[in-house]
Amino acid sequence: MTDLTKPAVRPVNARFSSGPCAKIPGFSLDMLADAPLGRSHRAAVGKAKLKEAIDLTREVLEVPAGYRIGIVPASDTGAVEMALWSLLGPRGVEVLAWESFGEGWATDIVKQLKLDATVRKADYGRIVDFATVDFDRDVVFTWNGTTSGVRVPNGDAIPSDRKGLTICDATSAAFAMELPFDKLDVVTFSWQKVLGGEGAHGMLILSPRAVERLESHTPAWPMPKIFRLTKGGKLIEGIFEGETINTPSMLAVEDYLVTLKWAKGLGGLKALVARCEANARAVRSFIAGKDWIADLAEDPATGSTTSVCLKFTDPRIKDGAAFAKAVAKRLEKEGVALDVGAYRDAPAGLRIWCGATVETADVATLMPWIEWAYRAEILAQTVPA
Structure with missing residues (x-):
């Protein structure tokens, strides 16, 4: 593109937000007509809906038999916090952080739980070297850095004979990437990410090893009711059958069921992964070889396929943050991309959500608009061409 003619x-769908994310293609509120509104979540109809959500999660996400799946309060944050407060303490802890949420878990563990933890950090665009991690300790990490655009490529570096637990925040990875459950003891995510469900609820998946820890370990700190997963030294099994700790939104539950059925109809996990990979590929194919924009992920093997983060590399840009915000504003004003600015703690740039509910054609159509907005902003800032 050599002029400022707008793409034709x-x-x-201009919704490329990294959370809450785009709804499934063709979504309408009519799809939620079967929600048991005004009914108790403890009634038979409510319990059945919640149990169905758990069962479909297991089927679509391919969660192994023997792993418990629970619907918990407060989105992915609530699920991670439940795991940290309930499981940590009997072993040393390592926290791996390469973006803002990982750093948040490190803060909770060190400053709130006051555990003597080793915190291993990597800059935005990189991940921690797993070869340096002691998996005989409990290890806490995000699978995909929603704010940094990098992910763990696979679970090969996690030993099968580890003594510690692996606690994995997978909120922007679940349903988009192959998760090696045999290497993960706790997996958490929220409904509003890859499947575009509504917010407020989180999912907590526990391996048999995690359950064993829960039933043998009593935390040294007071446990709020909302975090309690055991009673009398035994797992509260009802939580993993749909008996939620607090009152869920049955409208949000119905929406999650709609997304799960859509995913199953596509072909399940493999189809979802393929959609995300195609979307990310559309972004990276466009920016390849360009000297004014680049992938924030330094190693292609760790590049995210959901939250693809881009940085402007034109040396004429003097204020990267202001420039990136201006480009995002132009895209929003044109109605071609909503909510694509980089996360507030991340390096300046754009963040394009490429999750499974986004159509590849929309991603490909957006790319020339990004170039148009970049060139328009270069001229607007009167930087010499």
Whole structure:
């Protein structure tokens, strides 16, 4: 593109937010007509819906038999906090952080739980070297850095004979990437990410090893009711059958069921992974070889396929943060991309959500608009061409 002519085609759906994310293609509120509104979640109809959500999660996400799946309060944050407060303490802890949420878990563990933890950090665009990690300690990490655009490529570096637990925040990875459950003892995510469900609820998946820890370990700190997973030294099994700790939104539950059925109809996990990979590939194919924009992920093997983060590399740009915000504002004003600015703690740039509910055609259509907005902003800032 050598001029400022606007691209002729616009994305059909301009929603590229990294959370809450785009709804499933063709979504309408009519799809939620079967929600048992005004009914108790403890009634038979409510319990059945919650149990169905757990069962479909197991089927679509391919969670092994023997792993418990629970619906918990407060989105992915609540699920991670439940795991940290309930499981940590009897072993040393290592926290791996390469973006803002990982750093948040490190803060909770060190400053709130006051555990003597080893915190291993990597800059935005990189991940921690797993070869340096002691998996005989409990290890806490995010699978995909939603704010940094990098992910763990696979679970090969996690030993099968580890003595510690692996606690994995997988909120922008679940349903988008192959998760090696045999290497993960706790997996958490929220409904509003890859499947575009509504917010407020989190999912907590526990391996048999995690359950054993829960039933043998009593935390040294007071446990709020909302975090309690055991009673009398035994797992509260009802939580993993749909008996939620607090009152869930049955409208949000119905929405999650709609997304799960959509995913199953596509072909399940493999189809979801393929959609995400195609979306990310559309972004990276466009920026390849360009000297004004680049992937924040330094190693292609660790590049995210959901939260693809980009940085502007034109040396004429003097204020990267202001420039990136201005580009995002132009895209929003044109109605071609909503909520694509980088996360507030991340390096300046753009963040394009490429999750499974986004259509690849929309991602491909957006790319020329990004170039148009970049060139328009270069001229607007009167930087010499």
